[in-house]
Amino acid sequence: MERITTVAAMRAFGRVSRAAGRRIGLVPTMGALHRGHLSLIERARSECDAVVVSIYVNPLQFGPKEDFRAYPRDLERDQGLLRSSGTDALFVPEHEEIHVPGHRTRVEVQGMQDVLCGRSRPGHFRGVATVVAKLFAIVRPDIACFGEKDAQQLRIIRRMALDLHDETQIISCPTVREEDGLALSSRNTYLTPEERRAAPVLYRALRSAAASGRAGETDAARLVSLARDTIAREPLARLDYVEAVDGETLEPVATAGAGTLLAVAAWFGRARLIDNISF
Ligand code: AMP
16 A cells, blocks of 8 residues: 655646546545544446545634544554555545645535534535545546445535536445444544443434334425434433435425434534434
8 A cells, every 4th residue: 555645746646647548536535534434435446456544634624613633633544554455545645735835715505515514514515515626636536435324414515516517426325334323423532431332322213203204294394393303302412403404405394204414413412413314
């Protein structure tokens, strides 16, 4: 596995790969890797000849009161995992490589960036879209893999690639979970043992609402309040939102059905966790 730290070297890797007729797959991450990330890498591996994983904790996507400094970082451990995952290149750029001194450009996916998590994390998705656009320009991947766990991020990146005529094919990968249903997340390490025991309530709430949906309940507001009631019974959960939206545009829906996305965010102590389920 090559460890690449500069934009120039990353571009050179891409050039050589393309010249050799190799398909390039990109998996953007913030490190603190877990089985969720590894599933994305496996997917990229299955479709590509050259797999690039980026690890970059992007300050642009953290609010001033968020956990940028505390975000878990363990590059040694991550490199070990990547070596045995079939990754060809690890891109770990310094901040100034990605956001060059004097940078002024931001990528906004209007509307979609302001709903759901965008309401309590203003500027977050602008930061995400900006850094992903830069990674696409540097690596020029054929495909890029993103997790369904971050459903809003995935939709926003899809929209961005479409709008910017970026040819990168956006691949969505299913959420990898613990046995009790909790979606794997780097932020799960913030949970105390009590909070960890409480956290699976999110997926339980989503699953029971989805089951009602499948059993014929189409009133989105009723499904949302069902999920909300389940979460309200867990004293360690502080709900941010539960919403039923269109699975592509993220616009609210009144009637739930095929293509509806039920999304949730809640605080457990200092960990803000998200999850979702598709109908
Ligand atoms: P992050 O390092 O949290 O920025 O995530 C990097 C990529 O991994 C994103 O595309 C996430 O959606 C994806 N990801 C994170 N957690 C999971 C999970 N539990 N299952 C599948 N993909 C995930």
